[in-house]
Amino acid sequence: MARNKYDVDEIMEEKFDVHQLLRFAKYVLPYKKKMIFAGVLMLSSSALTMLIPRFFMNVLDDCVPEKDVAGIIKYSIFTLLIILYSVLTLKTKIRITNEVGQDVIHKLRTDIFEHLQELPFSYYDNRPHGKIQVRVVNYVNNLSNLLSNGLINTITDLCSLVFIIIFMLTIDWRLTLICMCGLPVLGVFVALIKKKQHRAWQIQSNKQSNLNAYIAESINGVRVTQAFVREERNLDIFNRLSDSYRTSWMHAVRYNFMIGPAVDLISVVTTAFLYVIMVSWLVNGEGGASVGVMVAFTGYISRFWSPITTLANFYNSLLTAISYLERIFETIDEPVAVKDKEGAGEMPPIRGKVTFDHVCFSYEDGVRILNDVSFTAQPGQSFAIVGPTGAGKSTIVNLLSRFYNVDSGRVLVDDIDISEVTLHSLRTQMGVMMQDSFIFSGTIMDNIRYGNRTATDEEVVRAAKTVCAHEFIMEMEQGYQTQVNERGSRLSVGQRQLISFARALLADPKILILDEATSSIDTETEIALQKGLNELLKGRTSFIIAHRLSTIQNCDTIMYVDKGGIRERGSHKELLEKKGLYYDLYMSQYSFLNN
Secondary structure, eight states, X not given: OOOOGGGSOOOOOSSOOHHHHHHHHHHHGGGHHHHHHHHXXXXXXXXXXXXXXXXXXXXXXXXXXXXOHHHHHHHHHHHHHHHHHHHHHHHHHHHHHHHHHHHHHHHHHHHHHHHHHHSOHHHHHXXXXXXXXXXXXXXXXXXXXXXXIIHHHHHHHHHHHHHHHHHHHHXXXXXXHHHHTTHHHHXXXXXXXXXXXXXXXXXXXXXXXXXXXXXXXXXXXXXXXXXXXXXXXXXXXXXXXXXXXXXXXHHHHHHHHHHHHHHHHHHHHHHHHHHXXXXXXHHHTOTTOOHHHHHHHHHHHHHHHHHHHHHHHHHHHHHHHHHHXXXXXXXXXXXXXXXXXXXXXXXXXXXXXXXXXXXXXXXXXXXXXEEEEEEEEOTTOEEEEEOSTTXXXXXXXXXXXXXXXXXXXXXXETTEEGGGBOHHHHHTTEEEEOSSOOOOSEEHHHHHGGGOTTOOHHHHHHHHHHTTOHHHHHTSTTGGGOEEOGGGTTSOHHHHHHHHHHHHHHTOOSEEEEESTTTTSOHHHHHHHHHHHHHHTTTSEXXXXXXXXXXXXXXXXXXXXXXXXXXXXXXXXXXXXXXXXHXXXXXXXXXXHHO
């Protein structure tokens, strides 16, 4: 069975890449003062709480035998104050780390989204959008716990472990060594499963990405699904992907869950052995053991393994985070193929001359879409581009907008190579209406104003009237303030196209590109729209791609594009007289309409 893009696992790093963590640490550095402050609070709290078992030892060994009530009260007050301080520092730590964690997550997500805005069309052509979305949302969210709790807790617990060992050594160095004898065993166990654990979480992130990609595709294509009664088949695919995700998740967390029981088992064994030794010494009166020493060590033993358990959990979070960071930084590192050259200048006010100078282009290596295309459009001229599907018509206007880079040759506007100017200064002077009329969630007014945020309401209405959209807009419940859903689902295809048309015209461009601008508009509206277009196109260089030849008969030049090149060019009348490819296309369409 052929595999779809959503069902293909992404390539994974074989090794645990510590450089990903170092790179991630750079996002935390701006908040180092806050993190250090939180760390100092937790360290001071940890150091003070280490005194409590010592207080118990002093009470049992000194105060109780001597009936020193004042000493007992003193140690009780000290213990209460330490606990209160610990509670306050913990509250402060939680607030600081959560603030820092969310700020870092916001910055990381902003960097990804900002980079996605700059990536060329080719990046999105080759990837399911759901796999991109899961990196921006799910993967970044999964790092939140690592930042909010793991980082500070790990640092403070490491220091707490040092404090505990120091306090234990001051009481009895032999018992301390016995307590620590389980650490090498734990270290060997963690080292043995590390690689498998990292790999398991990489696989889990892949399966999550696949599932998210299919869900996104299914939502976008739900109308087609229901039209072709594909619900059961799609459910089978979903269940298969969901089951793969569930299996990979269970496999990954199994390694995580192995760490906790291993720590518990080692701690129980060493603690039990320690109790046997202490009781034996206490009964036999050896080693200077006392009830106070036994109680103090009992308190330190539980504290000794608690930070180790926290460190083990942090290690689990770290391995999980690494698998997500690989995907996040992979997206951020994706090269921006179409970008401003170093030292690129601003595009001067465009007059409208457009030149394609021996342009060659291919979406994939070895598959030429355009081959040695050359033409010149003078300011104010209207150029129509026709030809069979897949001939490269949309590619020509995409190269003019510099959505892709040419393989060879040059595209010039007013004799300036567009690769030498900034994208912003070029595109702000062009109006583009894509074949896919995308409508954003929001009001109709906002959608039309999308390409020109400074336009007044009157200018928006004027643009809508020009493209014959005003009438149907005013028939809606709130006119131009009517809320439309994402992708304009409550609008007809023709209405979405008219709104997109108004959006392109409102930008008041010097170069206007209309890619199948009237393909979904009824004949009556098209006739009315054509009158407005004829007026609007005056003084602008325009490129119009159309399958319905009735919309382009008044264009100055018509280019018939096929097999990677311009096969014919001329006015409508000239091409009909030539009786070539355009004539055949026109006659076939004319015959179809008459039949």
